[in-house]
Amino acid sequence: MESSSSASAAQEFDYLFKLLLIGDSGVGKSSLLLSFTSNTFEDLSPTIGVDFKVKYVTLGGKKLKLAIWDTAGQERFRTLTSSYYRGAQGIIMVYDVTRRETFTNLSDIWAKEIDLYSTNQDCIKMLVGNKVDKESERVVSKKEGINFAREYGCLFIECSAKTRTNVEQCFEELVLKILETPSLLAEGSAGVKKNIFKQKPPETDASTSGCC
Amino acid sequence: MASTSNSQSSIQDDDDQEEEIEHFDDFTLASSWERFISEIEAVCRQWLATGPKNLVKKDAVCLDFSKNIYKVRSELKYAMKNYSMEYYFEPFNDGKVADWISTSHDLQQSFGVKDFLVIAPQSASGVVLDAPEASKLLSAVSIAMSNSSSLWPAFVPVHDPSRRAYIGIQNMGTIFTRRFEADRIGSQVPIKLMHLEGLYELFVSKFAYSTVDLSMHLFKVHFRMKLTYRTLPTDDDPEVQQESEFLESGGHSEFETHNKIQWDDDCPWSEWYSAEDPVKGLELLAIWSERTVDSSLDMAELENASPLEADKWFIFPNLSPHLESSDGSTIGFASQLRLLVNALDSSLGAQFMEDFVSAVENSGSDNMKSSAVIPPPTVLDRVLKDLFHEDAEVKLDFADAENKNSRAIKGAPLESLFAQFCLHALWFGNCNIRAIAVLWIEFVREIRWCWEESQPLPRMPTNGTVDLSTCLIYQKLHMLAICIEKKHQENKEHPDVGDKKTSPYIEGKAQITKQSSSLLEVTEDSSGERDSLTARNDLGSHGVATSLSNSEQQNFASPTDTKLSEYIRMGSAGVVGSTMLLNSCQQMHAPFTQDPPLMTEDMHEERLKAVEAFGDSFSFSAQLEKEILSSDMSAFKAANPDAVFEDFIRWHSPRDWENDDNGELAVSQAKAGEVSKNEWPPRGRLSERMSDHGSSWRKIWNEAPSLPAFKQKPLLDPNREGEKVLHYLETMRPHQLLEQMVCTAFRAAADTLNRTAFGGLKLMTSKLGQLCLTMASTLKSLQRNSLSVDSEIIEDLTRLCVIFEHVEKLLTVAASLHRKFLQAPRLSEAIFSDFYNFYLPKMGTGSGSHDIDKSQEFTKKQQIMAREKEVVASMFTPPTANQSWRKVLSLGNLLNGHEPILREIIFSKRDHVSGGYYAGSYAGGYPQEIETYRMYLCGTSNDLRVALAVASCD
């Protein structure tokens, strides 16, 4: 997967996909995102509410712009988070292989939220077991992960944000799957770049760096 | 193998010379008569050899009225005249002669045959008038048949076509021949032949060649009868009346003043229009299966029998002819949606909705003027009243009425203000762009009034979060409704702002200018104290301790006028288990917190844009969340004056606090609460990521003032956000409005139809679900706020209207059947499923595809079970005096005073052919029975057709 810096906002792209990271606080969502977008791993401040990063990649011959939303995972921000499910073509459910409750919460809380808030029936879901570098502390086996993924009908991968094992593959697999789904493809098509701001005053700040 | 040349050789001399010259047939030796016979024979042989199944694959055509019967055709010439020979056959039916239920060809009915030939001259009338010519023709066929050893019966039409008279012949093996004859009395049926006795005697007279009084003799014959009944059309057909009213009113359904109760009055669509009842009536077939009769007396008895005594009952609906046409002539949601799509098309160029209204005065475009009617102000007033005069009963629990698939359509939920607006717009004038513009401008004006007067928006929830799956206008209106609610709460607590709740909506509009100036003053001084009040009102709905009412809250919160103090607890919602603070021996209190601010879709997108523009600068992207976090921290500080940052983390993000006691993470509040008081102070530390001194969390904590939620600046400023919503509504581009109207109107129309009671017919339910999915995928192209709507999208939408029309028609059929057969749900389900399967292929893809099936009528019959008979019979209500004077009853077997509209009878006589006279071909030894006489009688009191088939040994 070729990738390029996300700094330049005016890059050309064929498709824009919105991805969402969910899961309990502390499972490593932000680390995973950082690891993917800037190839680094550092101890991050806990996410406040919702954060996101943009990454341009070229995959399957298509130029893609990925807007990846990272959520806090704490109760407090749940209502705000719910609005981000909408319009997401991919949802990444992350758990920590060294903490069982982060895994059980996926089915108890998170999967239910997806059903409730995601309006896109074709949306691709992916289950990610993070922190496999801490193999000695592992409490959730790979088999359990696979079983849950099969039952819930989603993709599955284990990875480590720290060692960057499988991080690229995780996003790559998800995006490839989205590319295979015509309805999602239609949604993300660049031809429908939203223009609603063209008529709105707040655009003034955004446009200065936008079109040059 | 029987090729044409082979068959021709059969009438040629076995001359070697001629055999050498292939394909040269010397007809000089044969007469033209013989050549004609050979031609017939050749064609027959070919058809025989090809076989029915192959003929279907080749050039056979299926008959319109029945899927089972096919025919092939060949042209012949004899004596300067052209004849056509047709072979009718049922390729997928082995041996069985058609029963009385499935549709069959007239000649099959008349003579009890299956496959047959018809030979007729190709003259204009198609009928052989000349008797000698007819019998000559028939004998030619007969010879050809026996030459080709074909057993097909062959018929020749005679007389005037209206008599439908035929003669026919059939070779039955080597011994028997059957002869056929059919004729009709078109008027003045003799009284005798109106009654079963007379018909019986007519049949008997065909074989009892005696002059004795037939009534004195006993002749055992077989008898079968089928009676057809039809429900009467309702008095003075309301359809006619209604349609004329409709036209007078300029297509506006609300003008209709019905005296009559319409069949669909309680159907959900009747609020908008009245549909024609697609089921015009019912036809009932009562069948007496075969029985033996041996005297006219038996017949008289049968004629007195009630149809309830018949062995079998079948029913089928008479459907409105309008069901077949999909030219948009039927008024319904589909027809109006089509108009709305046209309006969308014409909205594309315009800048503002106002442009369409002002075009009335100055634009010279005549076609615009003539077609774009704007209804009079009285109609406008009525619509606005309906929209804004909220009934106390309007349900805001939208979810249950909707198809679960309709959520995928980005529109407003059914019954909500904007959905109701869209449905009204469909029927406002003829839903042209100018009428829509007028309605919209007034609509927004009313909303502006509600906003200025802090009056609740009708049909809108005043709480909850913004549902991004709805259309933007709905999101905005929801936001506005919440802002108005907050503003209204403020006003309530401000004695100086008068309560305007009582001013009527329409009247109040006129006062806007007067009142708005004073209102603006109130809006402008919104600061400090007012904000705190807003915040306090937020509290009741927050999740931490929602059950506390305002008054109870006072117990925890200090009075608002008390000076802020670090030592006074404010805005507490109660203690958190038995959790103790770290630095002071006190219980931890959970604060009331502000609701997170509401955001509509465009606000989310603004955020996205802004983040993009500023790169990944964390400080910006988390701005909003920082405000929320800071607000929470302030509230926490106020509720726990002695708390430190770590305390906040223990409450807010327990995972980021590692408890020392057992070296484990304190994973939940409950667990944290287990630490008993005497173990104070609790030992532990922040998680690694949280303890980082550069942690933005700690920075925010340090900067957050101690302020209870009700004293904080609100996260959502209702005055600002509400005004933004109105700005959006007032400056909308026409195409943006129309796009959202189209989506919402489709969704609301489908959801309205979805409420129809049709007895849970599964096919209908799934069709409605399918419709929603189709709509969702088609309308997606409109939901993207893209600037251009191209002609392709308009085409797609037009196609969608056609699909919608089909589903709407199906639904009226389902609803009509359901209410007609309330007591016999099995029947409505069975009939509907028959109709569904019949109608489905006609739906096509939505474009005007021309199927060959188009002309086919729905004739599938459903058998009625014994226990359903009473229900069905009760549908034949006794005719009123008005209805019965037209008819003189002359046939028997009345059903609740209804005479059959058609009576069909088959008499037959069978004889054994064991040895003796009939032997010969049946030398097998076991006795055979063949039908020697068969008579089919079909008619009413002034029309009688008789067909006779007689088998004899030549």
Ligand SMILES: Nc1nc2c(ncn2[C@@H]2O[C@H](COP(=O)(O)OP(=O)(O)O)[C@@H](O)[C@H]2O)c(=O)[nH]1
């Ligand atoms: N060993 C290890 N630690 C990780 C990994 N991913 C994240 N972490 C740590 O787990 C903690 C929580 O990570 P964070 O990304 O903030 O989780 P989030 O709340 O889901 O966003 C941090 O201290 C990370 O350093 C991983 O793959 N391996």
Ligand SMILES: [Mg+2]
């Ligand atoms: Mg995070």
